[in-house]
Amino acid sequence: GAGVSQSPSNKVTEKGKDVELRCDPISGHTALYWYRQRLGQGLEFLIYFQGNSAPDKSGLPSDRFSAERTGESVSTLTIQRTQQEDSAVYLCASSGDMNTEAFFGQGTRLTVV
Amino acid sequence: QQQVKQSPQSLIVQKGGISIINCAYENTAFDYFPWYQQFPGKGPALLIAIRPDVSEKKEGRFTISFNKSAKQFSLHIMDSQPGDSATYFCAATTGYALNFGKGTSLLVTP
Numbered sequence: 367g368a369g370v371s372q373s374p375s376n377k378v379t380e381k382g383k384d385v386e387l388r389c390d391p392i393s394g395h396t397a398l399y400w401y402r403q404r405l406g407q408g409l410e411f412l413i414y415f416q417g418n419s420a421p422d423k424s425g426l427p428s429d430r431f432s433a434e435r436t437g438e439s440v441s442t443l444t445i446q447r448t449q450q451e452d453s454a455v456y457l458c459a460s461s462g463d464m465n466t467e468a469f470f471g472q473g474t475r476l477t478v479v
Numbered sequence: 480q481q482q483v484k485q486s487p488q489s490l491i492v493q494k495g496g497i498s499i500i501n502c503a504y505e506n507t508a509f510d511y512f513p514w515y516q517q518f519p520g521k522g523p524a525l526l527i528a529i530r531p532d533v534s535e536k537k538e539g540r541f542t543i544s545f546n547k548s549a550k551q552f553s554l555h556i557m558d559s560q561p562g563d564s565a566t567y568f569c570a571a572t573t574g575y576a577l578n579f580g581k582g583t584s585l586l587v588t589p
Contacts, residue, residue: 370522399577407581411577411578411579414576422575459522467525467528469524469525470515470522470523471522
């Protein structure tokens with residue numbers, strides 16, 4: 367596809383369950399970002415992957431959150447033992463290089479009930 | 480800590496008016512300042528961006544003004560239209576992760 371693809375678009379899960387969110391970046395983009403957007407709030411940085419470098423995980427809010435990326439392709443964000451405060455839209459973005467446009471996916475809306 | 484501070488939180492402008500959104504930053508290492516536009520249910524999309532070597536950049540009805548000494552930058556939307564109603568985010572980066580402001584919800588009334 368031409369853009370950043372995220373799946374699922376919506377996810378409702380029970381408190382305490384694990385969830386996995388997927389991001390397919392634009393082909394050839396070396397940088398990949400995950401952000402969290404709570405209702406009516408700004409974008410909260412979670413994690414950043416750049417090529418084969420060690421990811422910047424400084425934004426992950428707790429050890430229940432983890433993310434992986436296979437080379438320069440798909441990334442998965444995993445939230446273990448979900449809590450109600452994890453409810454948010456999780457946005458993935460990719461860019462071709464530093465200081466170039468970051469293209470966002472449409473996000474995964476996660477609702478923890 | 481919020482590295483980029485954005486104001487106002489919400490803004491109502493009449494059609495044809497000028498919408499102005501302001502952002503301020505502290506990190507002088509930031510060297511790329513994009514603005515993103517987000518419609519409900521969509522991901523943010525790049526609107527316009529500026530680097531600190533220029534003081535202004537204009538694209539159509541959208542202008543970024545950049546004041547390096549004051550560490551401030553702003554978005555001006557001229558001749559605002561109802562279709563401009565959206566949430567606008569400023570951001571700044573050193574070439575690493577984008578640091579976003581908290582967003583401005585703009586409503587342009589007919």
